Amino acid sequence: MARLPRLVIPQQPHHIIQQGNDAQLIFRDSEDYQQFLVWLRDSARECKVALHAYVLMPNHFHLLATPAGERGLAQMMQRLGRYYVPWYNARHQRSGGLFQGRFKTSLVDAQAYFLKCSHFVESNPVRTGLVGDARDYPWSSYHHHAGIRNDPVITDHALYWALGNTPFQREAAYMELSSTPLPDQEYALIEAAVLKGWPLASEAYKASLQESIKRQVLPAKRGRPFKLPTE
Numbered sequence: 001m002a003r004l005p006r007l008v009i010p011q012q013p014h015h016i017i018q019q020g021n022d023a024q025l026i027f028r029d030s031e032d033y034q035q036f037l038v039w040l041r042d043s044a045r046e047c048k049v050a051l052h053a054y055v056l057m058p059n060h061f062h063l064l065a066t067p068a069g070e071r072g073l074a075q076m077m078q079r080l081g082r083y084y085v086p087w088y089n090a091r092h093q094r095s096g097g098l099f100q101g102r103f104k105t106s107l108v109d110a111q112a113y114f115l116k117c118s119h120f121v122e123s124n125p126v127r128t129g130l131v132g133d134a135r136d137y138p139w140s141s142y143h144h145h146a147g148i149r150n151d152p153v154i155t156d157h158a159l160y161w162a163l164g165n166t167p168f169q170r171e172a173a174y175m176e177l178s179s180t181p182l183p184d185q186e187y188a189l190i191e192a193a194v195l196k197g198w199p200l201a202s203e204a205y206k207a208s209l210q211e212s213i214k215r216q217v218l219p220a221k222r223g224r225p226f227k228l229p230t231e
Contacts, residue, residue, distance in 0.1 A: 109201030
């Protein structure tokens with residue numbers, strides 16, 4: 001099946017994943033993680049992208065981000081790679097590419113999936129067995145949302161603020177939300193959406209999106225060509 005063109009809608013959240021080439025390490029020690037976060041913060045600001053959640057895993061990373069413009073995500077990721085990859089190669093005495101092709105992204109229906117996607121991102125280290133609790137993994141935005149420490153990388157989304165009227169209420173509500181693992185079905189849905197470039201959305205949202213932008217947002221049914229609705 002042909003790969004769908006990357007779908008990016010300004011002012012809407014997107015789930016992003018970038019993997020190491022052949023699953024190789026892209027972070028080897030704390031200095032790698034720390035330097036990457038500096039360039040991630042700077043690249044997001046330079047390219048007018050609001051970062052709402054992240055996790056840096058040893059061989060990949062996830063972001064949940066809202067771009068101001070259609071090119072913002074691509075520009076941010078290009079800038080990030082332009083700084084981090086040569087630095088990483090020089091530091092670890094290696095050469096060549098570090099990331100596996102272009103990054104993958106999924107448009108997120110905020111009302112239906114934003115908080116679930118944030119939970120998906122930050123629970124990655126727990127689900128993969130690196131730690132037993134999200135608070136024990138230092139390289140994610142969980143600490144910011146749980147009130148453990150302020151993270152300059154993060155711009156809070158309106159739906160996070162809607163969790164409570166005070167920081168304590170928001171943090172308590174977020175910790176409660178994050179304390180229950182995502183059901184396997186929802187985890188698989190979020191994972192498939194980002195890996196295949198599908199919108200993570202309700203059926204009504206997908207139908208409305210497809211009509212408004214006049215392009216295919218999901219693979220057509222096998223054997224039948226995709227046709228936009230007529231006026």
